[in-house]
Amino acid sequence: MSDTTSIAGLAPASAAPPAWRMHALTLYRRFAQHVLPPLVVLMLLVTIWELLCTRPGAALPPPSQVLSDTWELIIDPFFDNGGNDVGLAWQILASLERVAYGYLLAVIAGVSLGVLVGQSTWALRGLDPIFQVLRTVPPLAWLPISLAGFQDSNPSAIFVIFITAIWPIIINTSVGIRNIPEDYRNVARVIRLNGIEYFWKIMLPAASPYIFSGLRIGVGLSWLAIVAAEMLIGGVGIGFFIWDAWNSSRISDIILALVYVGVVGFLLDRIVAWAGRRVTRGTTPA
């Protein structure tokens, strides 16, 4: 953060010859501060793993073996041999598609319900206790009932994502709405904003930091839930890929899949966080 601002601040000032050198220097400094430390630690951990698992009788493969076992999967993520035998990119995209549906529905329903509960004391009294109980139900516990209801695996998985992600969105949105300062409401009343104008111009921007923290928790939970749900429903998807690999003792494939799951989860979190930063200051041109 501070590095980027210093670039922005310095570049125009020190205009002529050393500009590119300054730029290279700050790039190098960023690398040294943010990329190098995790890289070093990662190397260290992989080395320990290698040492532990190359001993005779080790239950898990060492990283070198994981790499050689899964090389085919790594270099060709987009193969398609029909059925479940498709590349890892397809597996992950299938999971992401389910998450996208379930999460988007959760965002729409969650923000709406959150606004309702935040605005109305009666809705709060009636709904909040129910939400507080339902949100403690583990994601997978919803799966049998949704399979029974939908009679189909794909909508059931989407429903599990939806029901997992919606609670933090509802709760954070309603807290955000309830915390809108009285002064903002008074400003809206003095200039006589109507309900719709109030919603778009005051309520959403004022509550958006809270809403986005709910959205961020929600996307993380969705990704946690999809892997577990897919293990049970089967078909294409990273969750079932892991389960399938376990059943055919391809431990290296599992490890590779875990790395992908972690990276994708991290990216999802970052995307929502980035969108949140954009939106919470997004109403301003600059």
Next chain:
Amino acid sequence: MSQAYLSISRVDMAFSRGGVTNPVLADVNLDIQRGEYISLIGHSGCGKSTVLNIVAGLLRATSGGVIVDGREVNAPGPDRALVFQNHSLLPWLTVYQNVEIAVQKIFQGKRSAAEQRDWILHNLEMVSMSHALDRLPAEISGGMKQRVGIARALAMEPKVLLLDEPFGALDALTRAHLQDEVMRIQSELHNTVMMITHDVDEAVLLSDRIVMMTNGPSATIGQVLDIDLPRPRDRLELADDARYTHYRHEVLSFLYEKQRKVEPIGSARARSAATAKRESAAMRA
């Protein structure tokens, strides 16, 4: 008397909580002429803000009513623009947009986009904020925020401008500067202004009349003082003016003798007029 531009008549206000009724205001009557600058002064907790909020329409009086320009007040509206003590700018909007949100709403369909834009710029110009149109409230000082709050209120072309301790949160130098600006703007626009303050000097300097409120519960208007000082007023010249000193003394003696607040300032009565300046400074804090 019936010709008053803003008329507060027989206003009672009581808050009920848990079955206990708490009378705040009792029989408040006040008539304000068009273009008049009125200050409401009193100890904290006496219900000054309640009076202002009733005029603004944010609170409804338990009984009695407020009439502005022949119409009864029963809801908030831009004809009674409010400047809040803590500026209450919307932090996600720039300086320009904070004024724009009001202008757009109030003048939609009445003025073209270009006219609205000119009007926003004109009002920000008036409070000397043209240099910071694209700044966010977090990026400007407290005094600047209050200027934008004033510009937003002025841009509504209110019939009555309501100021709720507008300079209360500012340091002494900024406050003096902003008071001068408000006097200059007032000499151009001749708004009808109702201002709440704790500050005796501020009240005397800015007002045509000072309305002094008794302590609650059941607070009401204790005394009204006409300030007959020529405008434009200059704080340095007035410091030695006998009439100015006299008005200050009137207000101080009302606050500290007739309506002495018992708990917080025990020895206030004993203090001499020479230390009154420090007293009023202490009251602001």
